[in-house]
Amino acid sequence: MSATVHDVDRQTAITSLRSKDLLGISDLIPEEITLVLDTADAMKEIASRPIKKVPALRGKTVVNLFFEPSTRTRTSFEIAEKRLSADTLNIAIATSSVVKGETLADTALNLEAMRPDMIVLRHSSSGACHLLSRICRSAIINAGDGMHEHPTQALLDAYTIRERKQRLRGLKVAIVGDLLHSRVLRSNILLLTKMGADVWVCGPPTLMPADIRRFGVTATSSVDAAVKDADVIMLLRIQLERMEGAFFPSLREYFNVFGMTEARLTLARPDVMIMHPGPMNRGVEIASEVADGPYSVILDQVANGVAVRMAVLYLLAGGAEHEEAA
Amino acid sequence: MKRLLKGGRVVDPANRIDGVRDVLIDGDRIARVGADLPADGATVIEIPGGLVVCPGFIDMHVHLREPGQEHKETVATGTAAAVAGGFTAVACMPNTTPVNDDANVTTYILDKAREANLARVYPIGAVSRGSQGELLADIGDLRKAGCVAITDDGHPTKTAMLLRRALEYAGMFGMPVIEHCEDPSLKGDAVAHEGYYAASLGLRGMPGAAEALGVERGILLSELTGSAFHVAHMSARASLRALRKGKDAGVRVTCEVAPHHFTLTDEALAIPVPYDTNTKMNPPLREAADRDALLDGIADGSVDAIATDHAPHHYDEKQVEYDRAPFGIVGLETAVPLSLDRLVHAGRIRLSRLVELLSVNPARILNVAGGTLSEGAPADITILAPDLQVRIDARRLRSRSKNTPFDGWELRGGVAATFVGGRPLFVNAEAVLAMTADVAGAL
Amino acid sequence: MPDSKSAVVMDADRIARTLTRIAHEIVERNKGVEHVALVGIRTRGVYIARRLARTLKQITGDEVPTGALDITLYRDDLMRNPVGPQPVIRRTEIPFSIDNKTILLVDDVLYTGRTTRAALDALIDFGRPKGIQLIVLVDRGHRELPIKADYVGKNLPTNPEESVQVRLQETDGNDEVVLQQEATV
Numbered sequence: 001m002s003a004t005v006h007d008v009d010r011q012t013a014i015t016s017l018r019s020k021d022l023l024g025i026s027d028l029i030p031e032e033i034t035l036v037l038d039t040a041d042a043m044k045e046i047a048s049r050p051i052k053k054v055p056a057l058r059g060k061t062v063v064n065l066f067f068e069p070s071t072r073t074r075t076s077f078e079i080a081e082k083r084l085s086a087d088t089l090n091i092a093i094a095t096s097s098v099v100k101g102e103t104l105a106d107t108a109l110n111l112e113a114m115r116p117d118m119i120v121l122r123h124s125s126s127g128a129c130h131l132l133s134r135i136c137r138s139a140i141i142n143a144g145d146g147m148h149e150h151p152t153q154a155l156l157d158a159y160t161i162r163e164r165k166q167r168l169r170g171l172k173v174a175i176v177g178d179l180l181h182s183r184v185l186r187s188n189i190l191l192l193t194k195m196g197a198d199v200w201v202c203g204p205p206t207l208m209p210a211d212i213r214r215f216g217v218t219a220t221s222s223v224d225a226a227v228k229d230a231d232v233i234m235l236l237r238i239q240l241e242r243m244e245g246a247f248f249p250s251l252r253e254y255f256n257v258f259g260m261t262e263a264r265l266t267l268a269r270p271d272v273m274i275m276h277p278g279p280m281n282r283g284v285e286i287a288s289e290v291a292d293g294p295y296s297v298i299l300d301q302v303a304n305g306v307a308v309r310m311a312v313l314y315l316l317a318g319g320a321e322h323e324e325a326a
Numbered sequence: 327m328k329r330l331l332k333g334g335r336v337v338d339p340a341n342r343i344d345g346v347r348d349v350l351i352d353g354d355r356i357a358r359v360g361a362d363l364p365a366d367g368a369t370v371i372e373i374p375g376g377l378v379v380c381p382g383f384i385d386m387h388v389h390l391r392e393p394g395q396e397h398k399e400t401v402a403t404g405t406a407a408a409v410a411g412g413f414t415a416v417a418c419m420p421n422t423t424p425v426n427d428d429a430n431v432t433t434y435i436l437d438k439a440r441e442a443n444l445a446r447v448y449p450i451g452a453v454s455r456g457s458q459g460e461l462l463a464d465i466g467d468l469r470k471a472g473c474v475a476i477t478d479d480g481h482p483t484k485t486a487m488l489l490r491r492a493l494e495y496a497g498m499f500g501m502p503v504i505e506h507c508e509d510p511s512l513k514g515d516a517v518a519h520e521g522y523y524a525a526s527l528g529l530r531g532m533p534g535a536a537e538a539l540g541v542e543r544g545i546l547l548s549e550l551t552g553s554a555f556h557v558a559h560m561s562a563r564a565s566l567r568a569l570r571k572g573k574d575a576g577v578r579v580t581c582e583v584a585p586h587h588f589t590l591t592d593e594a595l596a597i598p599v600p601y602d603t604n605t606k607m608n609p610p611l612r613e614a615a616d617r618d619a620l621l622d623g624i625a626d627g628s629v630d631a632i633a634t635d636h637a638p639h640h641y642d643e644k645q646v647e648y649d650r651a652p653f654g655i656v657g658l659e660t661a662v663p664l665s666l667d668r669l670v671h672a673g674r675i676r677l678s679r680l681v682e683l684l685s686v687n688p689a690r691i692l693n694v695a696g697g698t699l700s701e702g703a704p705a706d707i708t709i710l711a712p713d714l715q716v717r718i719d720a721r722r723l724r725s726r727s728k729n730t731p732f733d734g735w736e737l738r739g740g741v742a743a744t745f746v747g748g749r750p751l752f753v754n755a756e757a758v759l760a761m762t763a764d765v766a767g768a769l
Numbered sequence: 770m771p772d773s774k775s776a777v778v779m780d781a782d783r784i785a786r787t788l789t790r791i792a793h794e795i796v797e798r799n800k801g802v803e804h805v806a807l808v809g810i811r812t813r814g815v816y817i818a819r820r821l822a823r824t825l826k827q828i829t830g831d832e833v834p835t836g837a838l839d840i841t842l843y844r845d846d847l848m849r850n851p852v853g854p855q856p857v858i859r860r861t862e863i864p865f866s867i868d869n870k871t872i873l874l875v876d877d878v879l880y881t882g883r884t885t886r887a888a889l890d891a892l893i894d895f896g897r898p899k900g901i902q903l904i905v906l907v908d909r910g911h912r913e914l915p916i917k918a919d920y921v922g923k924n925l926p927t928n929p930e931e932s933v934q935v936r937l938q939e940t941d942g943n944d945e946v947v948l949q950q951e952a953t954v
Contacts, residue, residue, distance in 0.1 A: 041859075041860060045860045045862075051894040054891075054894070057840040074940070103642075123647070125647035126601070127601030127648045131645075146649070183528060186528065210521050211522035211525055
């Protein structure tokens with residue numbers, strides 16, 4: 001059942017984000033996360049109108065600066081920006097121009113001359129957005145930086161969970177996969193723990209970040225323990241390169257020890273939700289039967305992603321209304 | 327020319343002196359140290375109250391970057407930074423372009439030092455040709471040209487076999503082998519210390535064990551060969567543990583610690599400025615337990631020397647993503663304030679111990695003159711102002727590069743003056759005036 | 770400390786009678802409610818719209834479709850920092866087509882006219898109505914745009930230093946319209 005319209009004139013604790021940028025979930029407080037999710041609720045409705053556009057960001061320029069190729073995330077941001085009537089500029093930097101010697105700082109300074117209002121940055125180095133934020137006056141949105149964070153992905157995952165389960169607090173969420181290298185999982189862990197979920201992370205010790213318990217999660221290498229009574233299971237794609245880095249012996253072995261099979265799934269709650277940002281490696285992190293089964297929901301990820309990104313763009317562009325009479 | 331430094335507190339642990347003495351300098355040598363010496367034609371310099379007269383400090387780990395990387399630093403600018411930092415001598419690392427694996431490069435460096443005529447420069451030569459780790463460099467030639475030690479610093483000596491040979495060969499000349507201790511496979515392409523902060527920031531980490539493995543290898547080979555082995559920039563508590571065991575077993579092993587390792591921890595990567603590339607160096611800033619262990623080692627004598635690993639990098643080179651930034655920070659002009667504030671004033675060690683760490687021991691390890699104010703010793707003198715309030719200002723550093731994480735730090739303790747061969751090459755007017763005002767006020 | 774004097778200009782009884790009167794005016798002017806729909810603005814406009822729908826049903830026996838419109842994203846004054854506590858933007862719910870209908874826009878207070886302007890822009894994005902009429906409970910004057918209400922509950926001349934508070938049972942617990950004098954705004 002989808003969320004109902006709130007008729008009460010809800011006065012929330014905050015109505016705007018504290019920072020000029022969204023660099024990571026690590027900088028957000030729970031109230032800000034709630035603000036983004038609630039705003040996304042209102043934004044989602046726009047997609048069902050005949051004219052899927054509102055003038056909120058009219059006249060603002062948003063640059064999508066992608067140093068790593070990405071169709072899904074970039075498209076999602078582009079749709080979100082256009083729905084808010086912003087002018088978008090897509091810049092895809094091929095690796096070769098980086099090799100040629102133009103640094104991120106150089107690119108940023110050239111961009112500044114255009115005075116963009118916001119820059120959406122995806123980069124292969126952790127902390128690239130922090131560097132950009134120190135150089136540019138524009139609002140910076142992190143669309144994925146190295147192994148650090150991918151905040152809008154975590155926000156849209158949270159939105160999807162909340163839509164289905166009506167809450168985040170107290171849910172048992174099991175995350176299985178490459179926790180060491182995954183920025184999506186890092187952002188998800190931060191967000192879910194901030195919102196009071198009971199987060200379990202599971203993977204081989206070779207793929208666990210140091211001091212994982214300091215992140216407020218329960219770490220285990222037993223999938224059964226992680227999945228027991230889980231409300232949500234998040235699976236992440238295992239990359240082939242990790243096998244070559246001697247993180248685990250083989251994909252077959254990984255599947256045997258950590259793969260999500262139907263048998264393992266019975267340990268979870270009957271109404272468990274399985275999330276996988278895709279693309280899936282069938283037979284590696286997830287069994288085919290599970291991937292196609294009833295628990296694995298074909299989620300409205302695309303629509304949710306656009307709604308969440310519209311919310312973030314709107315809130316960072318300073319779209320909050322000020323006290324004004326009718 | 328004779329100069330008489332009159333009435334200062336002299337701290338000369340090699341001669342067991344800590345008290346008010348006069349120091350008579352004749353030409354470039356110390357003529358006499360004693361109480362109430364007659365002026366006897368010397369220019370009298372009254373040492374204001376509160377200042378401390380010590381044998382000149384020697385920084386045994388400095389990257390002067392010349393030849394080949396003059397945009398970062400030159401021998402001239404580096405030695406100017408040295409005397410401003412209170413150092414009368416520096417030992418410079420061979421990872422220049424070309425590498426100092428050849429007498430010609432050594433001679434070039436020494437010529438530049440002579441031209442600059444500031445701090446003394448003791449070149450350290452490479453262990454292997456090009457520091458590639460295949461063939462030994464012409465160590466005898468390097469020795470003759472003026473090198474005082476050998477190292478392949480920047481990375482560990484490539485194989486245990488090569489390190490063994492280097493120890494045996496260099497031992498013949500009484501030269502220590504200095505080692506950047508590290509297991510390359512454990513280090514991988516890491517850019518930070520493996521721990522909570524690297525994990526939070528999504529940075530690849532290297533564990534303390536990677537360094538400790540290199541230390542243990544070196545100690546065993548030093549024992550095998552009987553030659554002197556020196557651990558450069560030690561940072562991990564596991565390394566210190568291995569070092570203590572080695573010393574207890576009588577192995578000829580020594581070590582140095584850099585001020586950033588006994589002051590900062592990996593928390594600096596996140597706070598106050600996340601991903602500040604001035605927190606990136608190798609070995610990296612480690613966790614609190616490692617820093618605390620180093621402080622204990624400094625106090626209990628396990629650590630022999632403080633050396634800065636002064637590694638200048640141009641602003642543009644550091645203004646990049648953390649992954650891509652080069653390792654290293656400058657240190658010549660921040661070492662003394664950090665040491666005085668965090669070691670002496672913090673009550674961990676006395677001034678005499680600090681002089682051992684910065685002067686006596688470096689001279690002994692490198693087998694160079696210095697470390698004492700004995701009669702006939704070179705008149706290399708560092709005058710400290712232990713109560714001077716110092717504010718580190720990156721823009722005013724004399725080094726050509728300004729890559730320091732200590733910009734804006736308020737510290738207690740600084741340098742009042744630096745004499746090399748009897749010549750006052752640096753005088754901190756502020757320190758002298760401040761102290762004089764204090765003394766005047768007390769009267 | 771603001772020295773505020775307040776006066777109740779409409780009580781519950783008066784509000785009820787006013788809304789009934791407006792309902793009759795709607796029926797008369799549109800000759801019934803066959804192609805009419807109500808869209809309330811903001812929170813309070815929505816409740817007023819619903820009350821009107823109920824009264825219209827009593828009068829005519831017909832259901833009048835009713836929707837809710839959030840105009841935040843259409844405001845001409847979207848700014849960085851809000852001043853004072855603000856409501857969060859909420860969903861717009863117009864679960865019917867507005868094409869070829871006469872839309873009755875409902876708001877609690879008409880002041881500068883900017884909210885109405887924003888509402889008109891929003892509505893146009895939903896379709897092409899046959900016409901739009903504006904219903905307000907209170908018109909306090911001081912228009913900044915050429916906007917006029919078709920149905921007015923009460924004309925209330927005010928000064929810019931004054932503020933008009935509409936309270937409704939559904940949101941505030943009681944029905945009343947209060948005129949407040951603020952020494953400092």
